[in-house]
Amino acid sequence: MNKTAFITGSTSGIGKATAEILAKNNYKLILCGRREDRLAELASSLSKLTDVHTLQFDVRDKDAVKAAINSLPEAFSTIDILINNAGNAHGLDPIQTGDVDDWDAMIDINVKGLLYVSKAIIPQMIERKSGHIINIGSTAAKEVYPNGNVYCASKHAVDALNQGMRIDLNPFGIRVGAIHPGMVETEFSEVRFKGDKSRAENVYKGFAVLQPEDIADIIHFVVSRPYHVNIADLIVMSTAQASSTIVNKSI
Template sequence: MSNCVFITGATSGFGLASARLFAQHGWKLILTGRRLQRLAQLADELAEHCEVHYASLDVRDSQQVSALIAALPQGFKQIDALINNAGLALGTDPCDKANLDDWHTMIDTNVTGLVNVTHALLPILTEQKVASVINLASIAANWPYPGSHVYGASKAFVAQFSRNLRCDLVGSGVRVTSLEPGLSESEFSLVRFAGDQQKYDQLYGDSNALQPEDIANIIYWLVSQPAHININSLEVMPSSQAWNNFNVVKHSN
Protein backbone atom coordinates (compact mmCIF):
# COMPACT_ATOMS: atom_id res chain seq x y z
CA MET A 1 0.00 0.00 0.00
CA SER A 2 1.38 3.43 -0.97
CA ASN A 3 2.05 6.04 1.66
CA CYS A 4 -0.31 9.02 1.70
CA VAL A 5 0.49 12.68 2.36
CA PHE A 6 -1.94 15.48 3.18
CA ILE A 7 -0.74 18.90 1.97
CA THR A 8 -2.31 22.24 2.79
CA GLY A 9 -1.62 25.22 0.56
CA ALA A 10 -0.80 22.92 -2.35
CA THR A 11 -1.55 25.45 -5.09
CA SER A 12 1.78 27.30 -4.98
CA GLY A 13 5.22 27.55 -3.40
CA PHE A 14 6.41 24.88 -0.99
CA GLY A 15 3.12 22.98 -1.13
CA LEU A 16 3.12 22.74 -4.91
CA ALA A 17 6.77 21.68 -5.08
CA SER A 18 6.18 19.09 -2.35
CA ALA A 19 3.18 17.65 -4.19
CA ARG A 20 5.27 17.16 -7.31
CA LEU A 21 8.16 15.56 -5.43
CA PHE A 22 6.01 13.18 -3.38
CA ALA A 23 4.18 12.21 -6.57
CA GLN A 24 7.49 11.27 -8.20
CA HIS A 25 8.08 8.88 -5.31
CA GLY A 26 4.67 7.27 -5.72
CA TRP A 27 2.91 8.68 -2.66
CA LYS A 28 -0.85 9.12 -2.68
CA LEU A 29 -1.67 12.81 -2.48
CA ILE A 30 -4.43 14.70 -0.69
CA LEU A 31 -4.10 18.22 -2.03
CA THR A 32 -5.93 21.15 -0.48
CA GLY A 33 -6.04 24.87 -1.05
CA ARG A 34 -8.50 27.64 -1.73
CA ARG A 35 -8.00 27.81 -5.52
CA LEU A 36 -9.90 24.83 -6.88
CA GLN A 37 -8.93 25.35 -10.51
CA ARG A 38 -5.24 25.22 -9.66
CA LEU A 39 -5.79 22.07 -7.64
CA ALA A 40 -7.59 20.43 -10.54
CA GLN A 41 -4.79 21.33 -12.94
CA LEU A 42 -2.18 19.98 -10.53
CA ALA A 43 -4.13 16.76 -10.02
CA ASP A 44 -4.29 16.26 -13.79
CA GLU A 45 -0.54 16.85 -14.04
CA LEU A 46 0.34 14.35 -11.32
CA ALA A 47 -2.25 11.64 -12.04
CA GLU A 48 0.20 9.69 -14.21
CA HIS A 49 2.54 9.31 -11.23
CA CYS A 50 0.19 8.55 -8.34
CA GLU A 51 -3.35 8.60 -6.98
CA VAL A 52 -4.57 12.11 -6.21
CA HIS A 53 -7.51 13.43 -4.23
CA TYR A 54 -8.04 17.17 -4.06
CA ALA A 55 -10.52 19.52 -2.46
CA SER A 56 -10.94 23.23 -1.91
CA LEU A 57 -10.25 24.07 1.72
CA ASP A 58 -10.08 27.18 3.87
CA VAL A 59 -8.06 25.97 6.85
CA ARG A 60 -9.49 28.79 8.98
CA ASP A 61 -12.89 27.04 8.96
CA SER A 62 -12.73 24.16 11.44
CA GLN A 63 -16.08 22.69 10.35
CA GLN A 64 -14.95 22.66 6.73
CA VAL A 65 -11.72 20.94 7.76
CA SER A 66 -13.56 18.25 9.73
CA ALA A 67 -16.08 17.68 6.93
CA LEU A 68 -13.34 17.28 4.31
CA ILE A 69 -11.48 14.71 6.39
CA ALA A 70 -14.64 12.78 7.22
CA ALA A 71 -15.49 12.60 3.50
CA LEU A 72 -12.10 11.31 2.31
CA PRO A 73 -12.42 8.40 -0.13
CA GLN A 74 -11.63 4.96 1.21
CA GLY A 75 -8.21 4.80 -0.41
CA PHE A 76 -7.12 8.04 1.26
CA LYS A 77 -8.18 7.43 4.84
CA GLN A 78 -4.74 6.22 5.95
CA ILE A 79 -2.50 9.29 6.14
CA ASP A 80 1.20 8.93 6.85
CA ALA A 81 2.35 12.54 6.61
CA LEU A 82 0.85 15.98 7.12
CA ILE A 83 2.52 19.02 5.58
CA ASN A 84 1.06 22.09 7.26
CA ASN A 85 2.11 24.55 4.58
CA ALA A 86 -0.89 26.89 4.28
CA GLY A 87 0.13 30.30 5.58
CA LEU A 88 0.85 33.84 4.59
CA ALA A 89 2.42 37.16 5.46
CA LEU A 90 0.68 40.43 4.71
CA GLY A 91 2.44 43.78 4.60
CA THR A 92 5.86 45.05 5.62
CA ASP A 93 4.87 48.30 7.34
CA PRO A 94 5.93 48.88 10.95
CA CYS A 95 3.42 47.79 13.57
CA ASP A 96 1.99 51.26 14.19
CA LYS A 97 1.07 51.54 10.51
CA ALA A 98 -0.04 47.94 9.97
CA ASN A 99 -3.57 46.99 8.96
CA LEU A 100 -5.44 45.23 11.78
CA ASP A 101 -7.35 43.07 9.31
CA ASP A 102 -4.01 41.81 7.98
CA TRP A 103 -2.97 40.88 11.51
CA HIS A 104 -6.19 38.94 12.04
CA THR A 105 -5.83 37.15 8.69
CA MET A 106 -2.28 36.04 9.53
CA ILE A 107 -3.32 34.76 12.95
CA ASP A 108 -6.41 33.02 11.58
CA THR A 109 -4.43 31.30 8.83
CA ASN A 110 -0.98 30.65 10.32
CA VAL A 111 -2.16 29.75 13.82
CA THR A 112 -5.84 28.82 13.85
CA GLY A 113 -5.74 27.13 10.45
CA LEU A 114 -2.72 25.01 11.32
CA VAL A 115 -4.31 24.02 14.63
CA ASN A 116 -7.59 23.11 12.92
CA VAL A 117 -5.95 20.74 10.44
CA THR A 118 -3.57 19.20 12.95
CA HIS A 119 -6.30 18.51 15.52
CA ALA A 120 -8.56 16.93 12.90
CA LEU A 121 -5.85 14.63 11.53
CA LEU A 122 -4.18 13.51 14.77
CA PRO A 123 -6.61 10.59 15.32
CA ILE A 124 -5.62 9.26 11.88
CA LEU A 125 -1.90 9.94 12.22
CA THR A 126 -1.67 8.23 15.60
CA GLU A 127 -3.18 5.07 14.11
CA GLN A 128 -0.15 4.65 11.84
CA LYS A 129 2.97 2.81 12.91
CA VAL A 130 5.05 5.76 11.71
CA ALA A 131 3.77 9.18 10.69
CA SER A 132 5.15 12.68 10.26
CA VAL A 133 3.88 16.20 10.83
CA ILE A 134 5.90 18.90 9.10
CA ASN A 135 4.91 22.37 10.24
CA LEU A 136 6.15 25.24 8.08
CA ALA A 137 7.43 27.90 10.44
CA SER A 138 10.08 30.47 9.48
CA ILE A 139 13.33 32.01 10.62
CA ALA A 140 10.96 34.80 11.70
CA ALA A 141 9.96 32.44 14.53
CA ASN A 142 13.47 32.79 15.96
CA TRP A 143 14.81 36.14 14.79
CA PRO A 144 12.97 39.49 14.84
CA TYR A 145 13.17 41.97 12.00
CA PRO A 146 11.34 45.21 11.16
CA GLY A 147 7.88 44.63 9.77
CA SER A 148 7.63 41.05 11.02
CA HIS A 149 5.48 41.78 14.10
CA VAL A 150 2.42 39.46 13.86
CA TYR A 151 3.85 37.27 11.10
CA GLY A 152 6.92 36.42 13.19
CA ALA A 153 4.78 35.91 16.27
CA SER A 154 2.49 33.54 14.40
CA LYS A 155 5.46 31.48 13.24
CA ALA A 156 6.88 31.44 16.77
CA PHE A 157 3.59 29.83 17.76
CA VAL A 158 4.08 27.20 15.06
CA ALA A 159 7.59 26.40 16.31
CA GLN A 160 6.53 26.12 19.96
CA PHE A 161 3.35 24.20 19.10
CA SER A 162 5.53 21.70 17.24
CA ARG A 163 7.71 21.13 20.29
CA ASN A 164 4.68 20.74 22.52
CA LEU A 165 3.15 18.22 20.12
CA ARG A 166 6.38 16.24 20.36
CA CYS A 167 5.95 16.03 24.13
CA ASP A 168 2.42 14.71 23.88
CA LEU A 169 3.11 12.33 20.99
CA VAL A 170 6.34 10.80 22.23
CA GLY A 171 6.25 7.03 21.78
CA SER A 172 3.24 7.20 19.45
CA GLY A 173 5.24 6.88 16.24
CA VAL A 174 4.23 10.38 15.12
CA ARG A 175 7.26 12.58 14.43
CA VAL A 176 6.89 16.37 14.45
CA THR A 177 9.23 18.90 12.86
CA SER A 178 9.22 22.68 12.80
CA LEU A 179 10.79 23.60 9.46
CA GLU A 180 12.04 27.19 9.48
CA PRO A 181 13.10 28.56 6.07
CA GLY A 182 14.81 31.88 5.49
CA LEU A 183 14.74 33.94 2.30
CA SER A 184 12.66 31.91 -0.15
CA GLU A 185 11.47 32.95 -3.57
CA SER A 186 7.82 32.12 -4.20
CA GLU A 187 4.36 33.57 -4.66
CA PHE A 188 4.29 33.94 -0.86
CA SER A 189 6.30 37.17 -1.05
CA LEU A 190 4.26 38.55 -3.93
CA VAL A 191 1.19 38.16 -1.73
CA ARG A 192 3.00 39.90 1.12
CA PHE A 193 3.88 42.81 -1.19
CA ALA A 194 0.26 43.08 -2.42
CA GLY A 195 1.31 42.09 -5.93
CA ASP A 196 4.09 44.70 -6.21
CA GLN A 197 6.34 42.97 -8.76
CA GLN A 198 9.01 45.70 -8.57
CA LYS A 199 9.36 45.27 -4.82
CA TYR A 200 9.53 41.51 -5.31
CA ASP A 201 12.24 41.84 -7.95
CA GLN A 202 14.27 44.19 -5.75
CA LEU A 203 14.27 41.66 -2.93
CA TYR A 204 15.11 38.58 -4.96
CA GLY A 205 17.27 39.95 -7.75
CA ASP A 206 20.74 38.32 -7.58
CA SER A 207 19.96 37.00 -4.06
CA ASN A 208 20.20 33.29 -4.92
CA ALA A 209 17.28 32.68 -2.56
CA LEU A 210 15.92 29.31 -1.56
CA GLN A 211 13.52 27.86 -4.10
CA PRO A 212 10.32 25.89 -3.38
CA GLU A 213 12.03 22.77 -4.73
CA ASP A 214 14.79 23.18 -2.13
CA ILE A 215 12.26 23.13 0.69
CA ALA A 216 10.35 20.23 -0.89
CA ASN A 217 13.58 18.20 -0.95
CA ILE A 218 14.09 18.90 2.74
CA ILE A 219 10.50 17.97 3.57
CA TYR A 220 10.83 14.67 1.74
CA TRP A 221 14.12 13.98 3.52
CA LEU A 222 12.46 14.65 6.88
CA VAL A 223 9.62 12.17 6.34
CA SER A 224 12.05 9.61 4.89
CA GLN A 225 14.16 9.33 8.02
CA PRO A 226 14.15 6.01 9.91
CA ALA A 227 11.30 5.65 12.37
CA HIS A 228 13.51 6.20 15.42
CA ILE A 229 14.70 9.62 14.23
CA ASN A 230 12.81 12.86 14.86
CA ILE A 231 14.21 16.16 13.57
CA ASN A 232 12.72 18.54 16.13
CA SER A 233 13.42 21.74 14.24
CA LEU A 234 15.40 22.69 11.19
CA GLU A 235 16.35 26.26 10.31
CA VAL A 236 17.62 26.79 6.79
CA MET A 237 18.82 29.91 4.97
CA PRO A 238 20.36 30.48 1.57
CA SER A 239 24.13 30.91 1.84
CA SER A 240 23.61 34.53 0.74
CA GLN A 241 21.64 35.31 3.91
CA ALA A 242 22.91 35.77 7.47
CA TRP A 243 22.29 37.96 10.52
CA ASN A 244 23.09 41.65 10.76
CA ASN A 245 24.07 43.89 13.67
CA PHE A 246 21.62 45.03 16.32
CA ASN A 247 19.93 48.29 15.45
CA VAL A 248 21.03 51.25 17.56
CA VAL A 249 19.15 54.53 17.32
CA LYS A 250 21.14 57.55 18.54
CA HIS A 251 19.56 60.75 19.80
CA SER A 252 21.39 64.04 20.13
CA ASN A 253 20.67 66.04 23.30
Protein backbone atom coordinates in the same frame (compact mmCIF):
# COMPACT_ATOMS: atom_id res chain seq x y z
CA MET B 1 6.04 3.31 -0.72
CA ASN B 2 2.20 3.51 -0.52
CA LYS B 3 2.27 6.19 2.17
CA THR B 4 -0.27 9.00 1.92
CA ALA B 5 0.80 12.62 2.38
CA PHE B 6 -1.66 15.41 3.13
CA ILE B 7 -0.31 18.80 1.99
CA THR B 8 -1.94 22.13 2.77
CA GLY B 9 -1.19 25.12 0.57
CA SER B 10 -0.32 22.74 -2.25
CA THR B 11 -1.21 24.93 -5.24
CA SER B 12 1.96 27.04 -5.33
CA GLY B 13 5.46 27.48 -3.97
CA ILE B 14 6.80 25.00 -1.44
CA GLY B 15 3.55 23.03 -1.28
CA LYS B 16 3.41 22.46 -5.02
CA ALA B 17 7.10 21.55 -5.26
CA THR B 18 6.66 19.11 -2.36
CA ALA B 19 3.69 17.47 -4.07
CA GLU B 20 5.77 17.05 -7.22
CA ILE B 21 8.76 15.41 -5.54
CA LEU B 22 6.60 13.12 -3.41
CA ALA B 23 4.61 12.06 -6.47
CA LYS B 24 7.86 11.10 -8.20
CA ASN B 25 8.71 8.96 -5.18
CA ASN B 26 5.42 7.03 -5.12
CA TYR B 27 3.63 8.75 -2.26
CA LYS B 28 -0.14 8.99 -2.57
CA LEU B 29 -1.21 12.61 -2.29
CA ILE B 30 -4.05 14.60 -0.79
CA LEU B 31 -3.65 18.08 -2.21
CA CYS B 32 -5.37 20.91 -0.36
CA GLY B 33 -5.89 24.55 -1.26
CA ARG B 34 -8.35 27.36 -1.86
CA ARG B 35 -7.93 27.67 -5.63
CA GLU B 36 -9.92 24.94 -7.31
CA ASP B 37 -8.51 25.58 -10.80
CA ARG B 38 -4.94 25.20 -9.60
CA LEU B 39 -5.80 22.09 -7.62
CA ALA B 40 -7.35 20.51 -10.71
CA GLU B 41 -4.36 21.39 -12.87
CA LEU B 42 -1.85 19.99 -10.40
CA ALA B 43 -3.88 16.84 -9.83
CA SER B 44 -4.13 16.25 -13.57
CA SER B 45 -0.35 16.50 -13.89
CA LEU B 46 0.59 14.38 -10.88
CA SER B 47 -2.03 11.68 -11.37
CA LYS B 48 0.21 10.37 -14.15
CA LEU B 49 2.70 9.45 -11.42
CA THR B 50 0.63 8.51 -8.37
CA ASP B 51 -2.85 8.41 -6.85
CA VAL B 52 -4.10 11.93 -6.12
CA HIS B 53 -7.13 13.32 -4.30
CA THR B 54 -7.92 17.02 -3.95
CA LEU B 55 -9.69 18.94 -1.19
CA GLN B 56 -10.72 22.54 -1.80
CA PHE B 57 -11.12 24.50 1.46
CA ASP B 58 -9.74 27.42 3.45
CA VAL B 59 -7.74 26.37 6.53
CA ARG B 60 -9.23 29.35 8.41
CA ASP B 61 -12.67 27.73 8.31
CA LYS B 62 -12.67 25.03 10.98
CA ASP B 63 -16.00 23.58 9.85
CA ALA B 64 -14.81 23.37 6.24
CA VAL B 65 -11.58 21.72 7.38
CA LYS B 66 -13.45 19.06 9.34
CA ALA B 67 -15.97 18.43 6.57
CA ALA B 68 -13.28 18.12 3.92
CA ILE B 69 -11.22 15.63 5.89
CA ASN B 70 -14.31 13.62 6.84
CA SER B 71 -15.19 13.42 3.14
CA LEU B 72 -12.04 11.52 2.19
CA PRO B 73 -12.72 8.25 0.35
CA GLU B 74 -11.51 4.99 1.88
CA ALA B 75 -8.47 4.83 -0.37
CA PHE B 76 -7.19 8.13 1.06
CA SER B 77 -8.56 7.92 4.60
CA THR B 78 -5.29 6.83 6.24
CA ILE B 79 -3.00 9.86 6.42
CA ASP B 80 0.59 8.90 7.16
CA ILE B 81 2.19 12.32 6.68
CA LEU B 82 0.72 15.74 7.40
CA ILE B 83 2.59 18.70 5.93
CA ASN B 84 1.25 21.92 7.45
CA ASN B 85 2.48 24.22 4.71
CA ALA B 86 -0.33 26.77 4.28
CA GLY B 87 0.81 30.18 5.49
CA ASN B 88 1.04 33.83 4.55
CA ALA B 89 2.42 37.26 5.34
CA HIS B 90 0.34 40.39 4.89
CA GLY B 91 1.92 43.81 5.03
CA LEU B 92 5.26 45.00 6.33
CA ASP B 93 4.33 47.79 8.71
CA PRO B 94 5.43 48.91 12.16
CA ILE B 95 3.13 47.74 14.91
CA GLN B 96 1.60 51.20 15.43
CA THR B 97 0.31 51.45 11.85
CA GLY B 98 -0.39 47.77 11.16
CA ASP B 99 -3.65 46.75 9.54
CA VAL B 100 -5.84 44.70 11.88
CA ASP B 101 -7.23 42.74 8.92
CA ASP B 102 -3.66 41.77 8.00
CA TRP B 103 -3.05 40.66 11.58
CA ASP B 104 -6.20 38.54 11.56
CA ALA B 105 -5.25 36.90 8.25
CA MET B 106 -1.79 35.92 9.49
CA ILE B 107 -2.96 34.59 12.83
CA ASP B 108 -5.97 32.79 11.33
CA ILE B 109 -3.96 31.02 8.62
CA ASN B 110 -0.52 30.56 10.16
CA VAL B 111 -1.66 29.55 13.64
CA LYS B 112 -5.35 28.66 13.79
CA GLY B 113 -5.36 27.00 10.37
CA LEU B 114 -2.45 24.78 11.35
CA LEU B 115 -4.31 23.85 14.53
CA TYR B 116 -7.61 23.11 12.79
CA VAL B 117 -6.01 20.77 10.25
CA SER B 118 -3.83 19.06 12.85
CA LYS B 119 -6.78 18.60 15.21
CA ALA B 120 -8.73 16.82 12.45
CA ILE B 121 -5.92 14.43 11.53
CA ILE B 122 -4.06 13.68 14.77
CA PRO B 123 -6.73 11.34 16.22
CA GLN B 124 -6.24 8.74 13.48
CA MET B 125 -2.46 8.90 13.99
CA ILE B 126 -2.96 8.35 17.72
CA GLU B 127 -5.23 5.39 17.05
CA ARG B 128 -2.61 3.77 14.81
CA LYS B 129 0.31 4.92 16.99
CA SER B 130 1.97 6.04 13.79
CA GLY B 131 2.30 9.22 11.78
CA HIS B 132 4.57 12.09 10.83
CA ILE B 133 3.76 15.81 11.06
CA ILE B 134 5.90 18.42 9.33
CA ASN B 135 5.20 22.04 10.26
CA ILE B 136 6.55 24.66 7.86
CA GLY B 137 7.75 27.63 9.88
CA SER B 138 10.20 30.36 8.94
CA THR B 139 13.40 31.98 10.10
CA ALA B 140 10.85 34.49 11.46
CA ALA B 141 10.06 31.78 14.02
CA LYS B 142 13.54 32.20 15.44
CA GLU B 143 14.10 35.96 15.28
CA VAL B 144 12.14 39.21 14.96
CA TYR B 145 12.94 41.83 12.33
CA PRO B 146 11.78 45.43 11.86
CA ASN B 147 8.12 45.67 10.78
CA GLY B 148 7.76 41.88 11.00
CA ASN B 149 5.96 42.03 14.38
CA VAL B 150 2.74 40.00 13.91
CA TYR B 151 4.09 37.76 11.14
CA CYS B 152 7.06 36.89 13.35
CA ALA B 153 4.71 36.33 16.28
CA SER B 154 2.63 33.91 14.21
CA LYS B 155 5.70 31.94 13.17
CA HIS B 156 7.04 31.94 16.74
CA ALA B 157 3.69 30.33 17.58
CA VAL B 158 4.31 27.67 14.93
CA ASP B 159 7.68 26.98 16.53
CA ALA B 160 6.07 26.62 19.97
CA LEU B 161 3.25 24.45 18.63
CA ASN B 162 5.77 22.21 16.89
CA GLN B 163 7.59 21.66 20.17
CA GLY B 164 4.36 21.15 22.07
CA MET B 165 3.05 18.64 19.52
CA ARG B 166 6.27 16.67 19.71
CA ILE B 167 6.00 16.41 23.49
CA ASP B 168 2.27 15.61 23.60
CA LEU B 169 2.38 13.06 20.79
CA ASN B 170 5.55 11.32 21.92
CA PRO B 171 3.65 8.59 23.84
CA PHE B 172 1.96 7.58 20.58
CA GLY B 173 5.08 7.21 18.45
CA ILE B 174 4.18 10.13 16.19
CA ARG B 175 7.09 12.00 14.66
CA VAL B 176 6.83 15.80 14.68
CA GLY B 177 9.28 18.28 13.19
CA ALA B 178 9.52 21.75 11.71
CA ILE B 179 11.38 23.17 8.74
CA HIS B 180 12.12 26.88 8.94
CA PRO B 181 13.09 28.38 5.57
CA GLY B 182 14.66 31.76 5.01
CA MET B 183 13.91 33.66 1.80
CA VAL B 184 12.36 31.39 -0.83
CA GLU B 185 11.34 32.71 -4.24
CA THR B 186 7.59 32.08 -4.22
CA GLU B 187 4.39 34.15 -4.28
CA PHE B 188 5.09 34.99 -0.61
CA SER B 189 6.32 38.55 -1.18
CA GLU B 190 3.69 39.29 -3.81
CA VAL B 191 1.01 38.44 -1.24
CA ARG B 192 2.79 40.44 1.45
CA PHE B 193 2.95 43.50 -0.81
CA LYS B 194 -0.69 43.22 -1.94
CA GLY B 195 0.09 42.18 -5.51
CA ASP B 196 2.91 44.70 -6.12
CA LYS B 197 5.02 42.43 -8.33
CA SER B 198 7.90 44.84 -8.86
CA ARG B 199 8.36 45.32 -5.11
CA ALA B 200 8.09 41.58 -4.56
CA GLU B 201 10.65 40.79 -7.27
CA ASN B 202 13.16 43.20 -5.72
CA VAL B 203 13.22 41.07 -2.57
CA TYR B 204 14.87 38.22 -4.47
CA LYS B 205 17.15 40.17 -6.83
CA GLY B 206 20.94 40.20 -6.61
CA PHE B 207 21.66 36.84 -5.00
CA ALA B 208 21.08 33.11 -5.43
CA VAL B 209 17.83 32.76 -3.50
CA LEU B 210 16.33 29.46 -2.32
CA GLN B 211 13.78 27.90 -4.67
CA PRO B 212 10.68 25.94 -3.62
CA GLU B 213 12.33 22.78 -4.95
CA ASP B 214 15.19 23.21 -2.45
CA ILE B 215 12.77 23.04 0.48
CA ALA B 216 10.72 20.28 -1.13
CA ASP B 217 13.86 18.17 -1.48
CA ILE B 218 14.53 18.62 2.23
CA ILE B 219 10.95 17.72 3.12
CA HIS B 220 11.29 14.51 1.09
CA PHE B 221 14.53 13.72 2.90
CA VAL B 222 12.89 14.29 6.28
CA VAL B 223 9.83 12.12 5.65
CA SER B 224 11.87 9.32 4.10
CA ARG B 225 14.16 8.78 7.10
CA PRO B 226 13.89 5.48 9.00
CA TYR B 227 11.14 5.47 11.63
CA HIS B 228 13.57 5.84 14.53
CA VAL B 229 14.91 9.12 13.07
CA ASN B 230 12.97 12.34 13.69
CA ILE B 231 14.36 15.61 12.36
CA ALA B 232 12.79 17.84 14.97
CA ASP B 233 13.84 21.35 13.98
CA LEU B 234 15.67 22.54 10.88
CA ILE B 235 16.61 26.07 9.71
CA VAL B 236 17.42 26.49 6.02
CA MET B 237 18.80 29.63 4.37
CA SER B 238 20.61 30.39 1.15
CA THR B 239 24.36 30.84 1.41
CA ALA B 240 23.88 34.57 0.86
CA GLN B 241 21.49 34.97 3.79
CA ALA B 242 22.83 35.30 7.33
CA SER B 243 19.62 36.47 9.02
CA SER B 244 16.23 37.87 8.12
CA THR B 245 17.79 41.25 7.37
CA ILE B 246 21.38 40.42 6.41
CA VAL B 247 21.79 39.25 2.82
CA ASN B 248 25.03 39.35 0.85
CA LYS B 249 23.95 40.46 -2.61
CA SER B 250 27.46 40.22 -4.00
CA ILE B 251 27.33 36.41 -4.11
